[in-house]
Amino acid sequence: MKKIISVLASIILITSFVGLADAANVPDWVKNNAGWWADGQIDDQAFVSGMQFLIEEGIITVPSTTRSASTSDSIPDWVKNNAGWWADDAISENDFLNGIQYLIKMGIMQVSASSVGNDMSQPSQYQPQEDQTPKSTSQSGDKTLDEMLLVCQNEENARLIRDCEKVIKDDYNLKMYKDNSESYQVGPITYYYAANWQEEKRGTVKQYNNIAYTATGQALLNLKVLAENTGSSSNVTMTCTSPSICNYNVWDGGHKWVNSGSDFTSGNVVLKPGQNRFFEILWGPAIGYGSYEDFLYDSGKDYYLRIAEPFGKLDLPLNLVVAP
Secondary structure, three states: OHHHHHHHHHHHHHHOOOOOOOOOOOOOOHHHHHHHHHOOOOOHHHHHHHHHHHHHOOOOOOOOOOOOOOOOOOOOHHHHHHHHHHHOOOOOHHHHHHHHHHHHHOOOOOOOOOOOOOOOOOOOOOOOOOOOOOOOOOOOOOHHHHHHHHHHHHOOOHHHHHHHHHHHHHHHHHHHHHHOOEEEEEOOEEEEEOOOEEEEEOOEEEEEOOEEEOOOOOEEEEEEEEEEEOOOOOOEEEEEEEOOEEOEEEEOOOOEEOOOEEOOHHHEEEEOOOOEEEEEEEEOOOOOOOOOOOOOOOOOOOOEEEEEEOOEEEEEEOOOOEOO
């Protein structure tokens, strides 16, 4: 239940300042959830529950879907593949929604009758399509990276090319982040933090570790931090189960803000010896209950990521600037 609440809390947060969308205009931020699900950072139940909420609230409008007389409890691989490919802009939005309609049709996702059709006599028209294999996405705009990606063109098909490219891109981004980071040791974990970080992601430049503002003037702080188990021969767990129960907060020397959402899987990040992983935590507008409050930014103050884990504590300087 906690992991579902955490995902939904993140979704509710962003819907507070994102307008309604129809089937041809799914909000771009939904791609993050789809990508996290495809990468295994969000489990099936949490993703389905989150998408159900978005459909019921009218944030995503799915075309009328015929429910099948036969049901299923399992999500086919092609639906999750579609989500990942859509997150990477390798297939169309309609192809992604095709998979969501399939989940509704098979009873895996429950939505109200006002959201979909309910004609049990008709077979479903939503099935996996054979021509959805994404094309190569090797042109990143980074000359060095593009030269490295050329080796992937020798793979047998487009899907293997994409998998090859993903491994190279992930390794390259990891190296670049480390090269531009300050490192901080907290017990067995080394935290790497690159202030005012930008990276190409799914065809656009993403901003991290700086201050951005919404159209309504709300300050947003989206932190992307790399954690690595460099000092333990055992697994180490980092914890952020919900905004109010999280070992990571923002501190300005006098006030502490709890986060608005994070990508901690099931509330924990577990690092094996020598393993590393990026994690993202967002601070922004309040979502209306509990200890939430709007995040406020004052350029005259210094801000810190306050880490308070059982294995160690640190106030990590964020060195924030306002993104253009």
